[in-house]
Amino acid sequence: MRNQAYIEQLLAQADIHVNGQRAWDMQVHNHRVFNATLARGNLGLGESYMDGAWDCAQLDAFFYRLLQAQLDQNIAPLSLLWHHLKARLFNLQSLQRAWHVGQQHYDLGNDLYRAMLDERMVYTCGYWQHADNLADAQRDKLELVCRKLELKPGMRVLDIGCGWGSFMHYAATHYGVRCVGVTVSQAQVELGRQTCAGLPIEFRLQDYRTLNERYDAVVSLGMFEHVGQKNYANFMRVVANCLEGDGLFLLHTIGRNRDTRGTDAWIHRYIFPNGELPCLAHIDNASRAHFCCEDIHNFGADYDPTLMAWHTNFEHHWPQLAHHYDTRFYRMWRYYLLSCAGAFRARRLQLWQHVFSKAGRQGGYQRPHLTTPA
Numbered sequence: 001m002r003n004q005a006y007i008e009q010l011l012a013q014a015d016i017h018v019n020g021q022r023a024w025d026m027q028v029h030n031h032r033v034f035n036a037t038l039a040r041g042n043l044g045l046g047e048s049y050m051d052g053a054w055d056c057a058q059l060d061a062f063f064y065r066l067l068q069a070q071l072d073q074n075i076a077p078l079s080l081l082w083h084h085l086k087a088r089l090f091n092l093q094s095l096q097r098a099w100h101v102g103q104q105h106y107d108l109g110n111d112l113y114r115a116m117l118d119e120r121m122v123y124t125c126g127y128w129q130h131a132d133n134l135a136d137a138q139r140d141k142l143e144l145v146c147r148k149l150e151l152k153p154g155m156r157v158l159d160i161g162c163g164w165g166s167f168m169h170y171a172a173t174h175y176g177v178r179c180v181g182v183t184v185s186q187a188q189v190e191l192g193r194q195t196c197a198g199l200p201i202e203f204r205l206q207d208y209r210t211l212n213e214r215y216d217a218v219v220s221l222g223m224f225e226h227v228g229q230k231n232y233a234n235f236m237r238v239v240a241n242c243l244e245g246d247g248l249f250l251l252h253t254i255g256r257n258r259d260t261r262g263t264d265a266w267i268h269r270y271i272f273p274n275g276e277l278p279c280l281a282h283i284d285n286a287s288r289a290h291f292c293c294e295d296i297h298n299f300g301a302d303y304d305p306t307l308m309a310w311h312t313n314f315e316h317h318w319p320q321l322a323h324h325y326d327t328r329f330y331r332m333w334r335y336y337l338l339s340c341a342g343a344f345r346a347r348r349l350q351l352w353q354h355v356f357s358k359a360g361r362q363g364g365y366q367r368p369h370l371t372t373p374a
Contacts, residue, residue: 003034014069016062024061028054041075046266046339050331059334060308063342104273106163106185109324113164115317116310121195122166124222124252125303125351130370134309137302140370142170145219147368148295148355149248151175155216158182158242160208161223165192165201172199180215182206211238217247224253228276232286240290240358249291249356254303254349255279271336283354291356294365300350307341 008018017025028034030053036044048054056062066072117123118135126137127144145167151157153176159168162181165188171177178200183189189203196203208223218239227235239249256277263275280296287293314321314333322330343349355365 003038004031007034007037010071010075011066014065014071016065023058024056024065026054026056026062030054038075041265042072043265043269046270046332046335049335050270050328052331059338060311060341060345063339064345065342067343067346067348102184102186102188105271106183107187110164110187110191111324112321115321116314120166120170121164121191123163125254125299126306126309127299127370128302128305129299134306134313137306137309138166139170142167143174144368144370145221145250145252145353146171146175147370148353149217149219149250151177151217153177156180158211158213158215158218160211160218160220160239161226162188162192162203163222164188165196165203167219167221168201169196169199172196172201177217180204180213182208182211208235208238211242213242214244215242215247216244218243218249219252220250221252222254224251225272225275225277228274229278229282232278232282233289236286236290243358245358247358248294251283251352251354251356253278253283253352253354254300255283255352256349267336270332277349280352283352287354287356291358292360293354294357294361295353295355295367297353297355297367298350300344300347300352303344303349303351304341307337307344311337311341 004018011018011026018028019025030048030051033045033048033053036048036053038044040047113121113123118138120135120138120142122138122142125141126134127141128137129140131137131140149157151171155175155177157168157171157177157179159165159179159181162168162179162183163185165181168179168181172179180202181192182204183192184205184207186205189205192201192203208227220239224235243249254277256279259279259281263272263277268275284293311334314337318330325333340349344351355367357365
């Protein structure tokens with residue numbers, strides 16, 4: 001009962017009540033959730049949710065309030081000390097371990113991602129300045145990236161972490177470029193080759209560390225989160241070696257406000273193994289030896305509606321997906337999408353697009369804007 005009283009006192013600071021009547025209140029079915037949360041933080045809270053020990057009508061609003069009030073900083077269980085120490089002591093994103101996230105996350109099933117994402121299967125943050133639906137937000141994001149890279153017909157473009165090829169398909173179709181994409185997901189390569197058939201696009205099942213060809217432009221959308229602090233400098237070196245002297249490199253990545261090691265223990269175990277989010281200082285330190293940063297664009301608030309749209313699609317298609325995934329997976333995936341939406345809404349997580357040149361643009365670089373929808 002002491003643990004329950006402490007958790008209830010903490011939640012009250014965010015105007016969250018246990019077994020309250022509001023949509024963001026926590027409905028407890030098994031009191032073990034209180035002990036689990038104090039013992040293992042979000043890992044315990046998330047696993048308790050997956051097991052049905054508690055519910056919440058609007059998980060996104062629950063996490064928005066919890067994180068905006070910074071309640072997570074009041075719980076630092078000793079049981080997770082080794083989890084955080086491993087990120088400091090070992091290279092969890094080594095060449096040998098780099099394939100784990102492809103196998104555990106991106107190879108879960110193309111049926112899942114087809115149901116959840118837009119028709120282009122873009123698995124990164126949309127750009128909602130002019131959009132009022134997911135498909136338009138993702139189209140506008142792809143258009144913005146192409147304009148930032150100043151793509152022209154005949155250019156050869158490298159996409160590091162290409163996913164199912166959404167950017168390459170758009171760039172090849174609308175800008176007449178040739179693309180090479182690398183990913184650590186076999187499922188992405190197989191489906192991507194089908195959807196991009198007939199276009200000048202090549203998919204490779206390849207880790208970025210083995211790249212050694214030259215390209216007119218380089219893009220990486222939502223892959224840097226898997227690189228890890230111990231590898232940031234090498235990543236930038238590889239990109240610089242692949243980029244022609246007058247080319248541009250666009251890095252699109254989730255980031256966090258503080259300089260910390262490792263990732264959330266629940267996200268690490270169930271969603272993105274070995275992931276690690278950078279802060280701005282990490283990117284600056286790793287890139288300055290190779291690049292001039294021409295532009296930084298933060299539209300992290302746009303990840304909130306992106307994740308909520310993914311969640312809506314996931315819920316809508318769950319009756320068809322339920323034949324391949326069990327109820328625990330359903331609760332895990334809801335927890336993932338909605339807790340992340342709450343984190344972006346609370347501005348605890350950011351989304352940055354960096355544009356780099358190798359020597360600095362004479363006269364400066366002007367960021368393009370979408371004054372009207374693409």
